[in-house]
Structure formats: C-alpha cells, structure tokens
Amino acid sequence: MKLSADLKALQTRLGHDFARPDLIVRAVTHASMSGPNRDDNQRLEFLGDRVLGLVMAEALLAGDRAASEGQLAPRFNALVRKETCADVAREIDLGAALKLGRSEMLSGGRRKMALLGDGMEAVIAAVYLDGGFDAAKAMVLRLWGDRVRSVEEDARDAKTSLQEWAQARGQQPPRYLETARTGPDHAPVFTIRAELDDGTGVEATAGSKRQAEQMAAKALLTRVES
Template identity: 80%
Template sequence: MKLSGDLKAFEKRIGHHFAKPELLVRAVTHASMSSANRDDNQRLEFLGDRVLGLVMAEALLALDPGASEGQLAPRFNALVRKETCADVAREIDLGKVLKLGRSEMISGGRRKQALLGDAIEAVIAAVYLDGGFDAAKDLVLRLWGDRLKTVKEDARDAKTALQEWAQARGLNPPRYVQTGRSGPDHAPVFTITARLDNGAEAAATAPSKRAAEQAAASTLLRQLESNT
C-alpha cells in the first residue's frame, strides 16, 4: 500500500516511517468512514490508550524516583486525559489527515476534542504494532515533550478538583444537569449546570456534554475559591 502525500508528510511530522502503512491508514480512519473493506481506528484506540498509559507511568517513575503514588497519580491523569491527547493531536495537525464520513465532516470533526484524542491514541497503537514498544515510547516522549517535566502534582481536571473541594467540606459530589441544547442535530451545543448541595451552581456551554461539564466545573470552582 502506498500512502497519500498528506500521510507521508504526517509520517515526517511524527518521526516514524511505517513498514506497514496500512496501520497508519487504519489509525486515521474514523468509524464514520468504516465499511466491510475498510477498518476504523476504534480497536487501535483501545490498544493505544494502554500503551500511552504504560509509557507515561514508566516515565513519571523515572523522572521522580522519590514521588509517592499520591503524587504520581494526578500527574499521570493530567498527561493521559483526553484534553491533553487532543492538544498533542492539534500540534501535529492530525485533524488534517483524518478520514471522516460526511456527517463528521459537516459537524467539524477535524476539530473535535474527543475525536482527536481518540485518533492520537490510535496512531500510538499503530506505531507500537509497526515498530514495537520502543518505537511507540520514543513517539510518545517526543510528542508529549516538556509536558512530562512541567506537569504538576496538583494538575487535575476541573471536575476532579470540584469534587475534591466538595468532599473536603462534607458535601456530596457535584451534580451535572443538562439545562439547555441548541443547534442542529449534527452539531449540537449543550448547556450544563454544575450544582452543589450548598446551593452553589454555575453553567457553561460547549459542543459536547463532557466539555460543557468541565467548563461548568471550572467556572463554579473559580466562584467558590473567590468567595473564600
């Protein structure tokens, strides 16, 4: 199989030449483009998530031999969460080479956080299957770059931070309620309200429920911290 010009350029961006180019093609094929003769990247995503986790766990242990599990866990979570994966995908312009169905193209799939995060995990798996663990490890360490050195032990996503804030004060975990939806079916926009037992709440709007929940949690947390 011969790669297209865009995929050859992508190989150069990630620093790995595929002996089995069909693996890269599968890694960038979204489920919306799958068919009887074309595999999508979902199984690769599953594998890549595990490879990424192992590389990050090993790297964090090596960087800070004296760190406790309690210090390492939030750093690990910050490095492998979907938001970070999507940021890495954007830096290498992964969206440009994704193979998407018409509906995903129309709804801006090349920019979607969840889709980009899944795709970079699939690319990691493709490199792993093509060149082995060392090749995948080199790829991850190269693409994540200084994130490993700069991640803080208090790095948490907003929902985790808000839940910890509530638990520390004897409150139940936050509730996230969809309080609005707009836009066409192929490109919905969700409004989510984060609520605590003490009556505090904040709302946010985003193209996905997950992103809206994170934004609502972040807004509410800022409000709570400004009042203390």
C-alpha cells in the same frame, strides 16, 4: 504503498517515517470508511491505549520517585484520558488526515473529541507496530511535552476540590447550571455556571458538559481561595 500528501505531512508532524505505510493509513481510517478491503482503526485504538498507558506510567514513576500510588493515579488518568489525546491530536492537526465516511464528514467528525482521541491512540499503536516501543515512547513524550511535567495541577479534580472547600465551611455542595447551549446538535457548546450557597458563581464554556463544569469549578475555586 504510496502515501497521500496529507499522510506524508502527518508523518512529518509525528516525527516518524513509516516502514509500513499501511499502518498509518489504517490508523486514520474511521469505522465509517471501513469495508471488505479496508480495515478501520478500532483494533489499533485498543492497542494504542495500552501503549500510551505504559509510556505514561513509566514517565510518572521516573519523574517522581517519592510519589505514592494514590498520588500517581490521578496524574496518570489526566495524561491518558480521551480529552488529552484529542488535545494532542488537534495540535498535530490529525483531523485533517482522518478518513471518514460521508455521514461523519457532514457531522463535523474531524473536530469531534471522541474521533480525535481514538485516532491519536490508533496512531500511537501504528508507530509502536512499525518501530517498536522505543519509537512510540519517544513520539508520545515529545507530543505530550509539558503535560507530563505539569500534570499534578492538571490532575486536580476541581469539582471535588470545590465541594470539599464548601463543605469545610458548612455550605451545601456547589450547583452546576446549564445557562446556554449553542452550536449544531453534532457539535454542541455548553456554558455552565458553578455556584455556591451565597450566590457566588463563575461561568465557563466548553464542548462538553463535563469539561465546562470542571472549568467553571476551577475558576470559582480560584476566586474564593484568592
């Protein structure tokens, strides 16, 4: 099978030359493009999630031999969550290579966090099946890069930390108010204000309410602790 120019470019960005090019084709094929003679990437996504989990579990254990399970679990979750996979996918421009049906194309599928995250997991599985665990591990660690080393800060749940800060001072839990919503229905952008009892608040904007709330909470916590 001969790869298209966009898949050849993606292969270069991944740092892995596929002996079985059908695997990378399947990894970038969304269910909206599947058919009798074309497999989608859902089964690869399932496998890639597990391969990614094993890579990160090994990396975290090797990186901090004194950490307890309670310390490792949130770090692990931060590294394997869909948002992180989507961030990595954006860095390698995976969206440009995704094969999408017309409806997904029109609704901005190449930029959707869920599609990018799923596609990244499928690509990991494709490399694993093509080159084995060592090849998949090397690629994942290279693409995730500094995220593994800085994960303790990333793993900190800002909303929980802000709530604990407020409660320790006899305040009610912080409030999260949606102050704006922009963009089309298929790709909304939310602005959320995190606010304390005394009216102190910070706004943050992101492509999901969850992410905007976390960003606002982190910024507000930084403000009140400084």
